Amino acid sequence: MHITDLETIPISHSLPDGHGLGDARSFGHDRATTLLRLETDTGLEGWGEAFAPGRIVEATVAELFAEDVLGMDPFAVESLAVESYTNPYHFGGDVFVQSVVSAIDVACWDIIGKSLERPVHRILGGTECESLVPYASTMYFTEQERPLEEPIQEAVDEGFTAAKIKIGANTDTDVERVRTAREVLGDDGRLMVDMNGNYRPHQAIETAHAIAEYDIDWIEEPVPPENDSGYQDVKAATDIPIAAGEAHYGRFAFKKLIDNRAVDIVQPNLGRCGGLSEARLIADMATTENVAVRPHIWNSAVGMAAAIQFAASVTDYPHTRNIPDPMLIEFDRSENPLREDLLESPFDPSGGELDVPQEPGLGISIDEDALERYRSDE
Ligand SMILES: [Mg+2]
Known part of the structure; x- marks a missing residue:
């Protein structure tokens, strides 16, 4: 062939x-x-x-x-x-x-x-995996005037039990956003925050301390991706796990994150990290050092399918048998027809569960009409 x-x-x-x-x-x-x-x-x-x-x-x-x-x-x-x-x-x-x-x-x-x-997750060496837990990426900074709690309430109403929200403008609004999200999610929901590298280390640390009481699963990109020493400073100053990877590309960048003890969680994006082969290598390096793997997904349905197959193949993070820490799949809740319309059977995160396609390969069928509708080169 x-x-x-x-x-x-x-x-x-x-x-x-x-x-x-x-x-x-x-x-x-x-x-x-x-x-x-x-x-x-x-x-x-x-x-x-x-x-x-x-x-x-x-x-x-x-x-x-x-x-x-x-x-x-x-x-x-x-x-x-x-x-x-x-x-x-x-x-x-x-x-x-x-x-x-x-x-x-x-x-x-x-x-x-x-x-x-066979589906890709079984060829990559994963066990049988029927479904994963999706988390809602929500509470964006927007141009629209909306009540702060509205988007995360919508996600909870859809059945999401986990959410990641945007923070990083200043510590006061960070606390307000986190408090609001925690109230809507309830005590049992998993809550993550994303600073998108907008802070200097001392600012990220200030917020990390201020939101510590709200039981945060991870802080994503506290400082710019290029700031290696900044990651180490933030990680040393807080007990909240630190995550990064959407702005890291290829095995060497991830090896440095892992070797530097800069993060607790790596987040390769399957449309940028080098693909499934490289993501598998990154996952092996990470889990060998007890660093968890949670793919970053802000892609079309194709990149999302790749990330789901990858996530379904990653072995449990070592030593968490008695501390539930499921693989989480990022599911952006902002408007994006490239995610919603491109497949004949779109991914459905409702009810707090996301089915892993079991059909051969990525397990998806492209809707050719939708593809023509969104293509931007003609
Ligand atoms: Mg992010």
Whole structure:
């Protein structure tokens, strides 16, 4: 079997004026990403996502990957990561290179699963896994005037038992947001906070102390991803677990996070970290050092499918048999038709449970009409 065709498909959706949303750093109106479709001489099709702008993905594919990928056996998937660090010497760890590797790698695993007639999580060595616990990403900073508690109340009404909220503007509003979320979630709900790297270490530490009484599962990106010593300072100053990874790309960046004892949780994004092959390596490095793995997902339905298959394959974090600490799947609750409309059977997090597709490969079918509707290159 070999790959005969490769297509990049940028897709996007713009939020209406006044509906922008974001984090402590900035607002945005555009949801955009790039899908990649591979075809084989045996008639199989594989899908992946490069969580990066279409024209950059297209140029990176054409310049660095197309020649090697066309004709490649999809089972040789792990050679992609090795090549990415070898041949584009000096920029293998670049976000756009690793985003493209992610898309090709995931599409290869989709094809491998289809050819073996097994879902990807079983081929990656995972046990049988029927469902995962989704958590709502919510309480964004928005342009709309809404009561603070409204979005998280909606998530709870949908059945979510866990949520991650945006904080990071200043300690006073952080406390107000966390207190509100905790009241809505109740004492038993899992609550995480995301600072999106908007703080200096002393500011992140101030908030960490101020919200400690609200039983926080993790603080995400307390300081900018480039601030290695800042992560260590924050981690040393609080008992709340620290998480990062959405802005780290490839094995070496994650190895540094783990080796530096900078985080308690790594969060690879399957559209940027280097794909399923690299995520598995990252998970092995992390769990070996008792660092937990919770994928970051702000992708289209394709990247989400890859993350779900990956999450379903990751072994329990060691030594938690008596301390329930389930794998959590991020489920963004902001408007994004690239997540909701792209599949013939969309993912459904309602009721606090998310089914893991059991069909071969990623276990998804693309709705071609929806794909045409959101494609942004024509
Ligand atoms: Mg985040």
